[in-house]
Ligand SMILES: *[C@@H]1O[C@H](CO)[C@@H](O)[C@H](O)[C@H]1NC(C)=O
Ligand SMILES: *[C@@H]1O[C@H](CO)[C@@H](O)[C@H](O)[C@H]1NC(C)=O
């Protein structure tokens with residue numbers, strides 16, 4: 001059991017301090033007395049001995065970590081380096097390592113640190129200055145967050161043995177399609193991948209077929225590979241807004257896959273509405289250059305059991321209006337409670 005759950009408080013505190021937390025977090029003032037072998041600059045609550053809180057302390061380096069620590073909070077400091085041996089007491093116990101919002105570069109991460117952590121489950125390394133991911137040998141890794149860094153490469157094979165990895169967040173980096181080729185091979189249980197705000201020209205290649213969520217907003221994607229989504233039979237949420245998609249980059253039927261529930265193609269350069277599956281529920285196409293409304297994008301056949309499940313359709317900031325829709329739309333789009341033209 002994890003006794004320090006105070007998400008609402010964390011939200012309030014983070015709003016108040018204008019800081020970023022997306023994990024359970026409790027302010028130091030509520031932690032109570034610290035246990036004896038804790039580093040004097042940190043707090044290890046006697047009620048939760050496996051955690052050491054060293055966040056928000058202007059630390060320049062990582063303090064000594066006593067044995068048995070499983071959760072180590074080091075976010076919001078001025079840490080620039082990770083010295084060899086700092087985790088030697090906890091190589092086989094540390095499960096969470098939170099290093100968000102520091103000043104760490106790859107050059108200052110010595111050997112004998114993260115590369116020794118054998119049971120780490122969560123590595124939170126956002127808002128630092130790394131150019132390459134740092135991946136522990138732990139096969140138990142389930143969550144990796146390295147957003148808002150300077151990642152410009154993600155070598156192939158780093159994640160091959162991460163059988164329990166379900167979530168990767170690497171938005172706001174400098175990754176290109178070439179630099180991530182092969183990066184996501186391996187984690188067979190990956191559910192969520194966020195590569196938005198990078199420099200990708202294509203959707204990431206070789207992603208596991210388990211994927212349910214793929215966010216690739218704010219990149220330079222101009223086309224989708226034919227059959228890309230056929231290799232992702234579980235994909236439900238796909239966002240490619242704020243890219244450079246044009247009609248000629250969308251192969252016929254590429255989005256007509258039955259797993260998709262939400263498709264965001266807003267802020268691109270599409271001139272027509274792509275064909276979608278009857279089962280899609282949310283389609284975002286605002287701020288494109290769409291100049292015609294073809295019902296065949298939604299329904300090839302209309303019958304009692306053949307109609308579009310679309311609930312929300314956004315077409316505002318395009319060149320179509322309500323009067324662009326043929327009157328048969330009421331049969332095809334019979335579930336659409338919300339079609340926005342402006
Ligand atoms: C390991 O733990 C001991 C006992 O708390 C402490 O004195 C020592 O500094 C720790 N070593 C490191 C590398 O943190
Ligand atoms: C992966 O997760 C399962 C289920 O939580 C767990 O039983 C298993 O030990 C984990 N594997 C590793 C290598 O940690």
Ligand SMILES: *[C@@H]1O[C@H](CO)[C@@H](O)[C@H](O)[C@H]1NC(C)=O
Nearest residue numbers: 256275276296297298299300
């Ligand atoms: C989508 O694919 C299904 C099944 O292959 C097909 O019946 C349907 O006509 C296609 N829908 C569109 C809009 O092309």
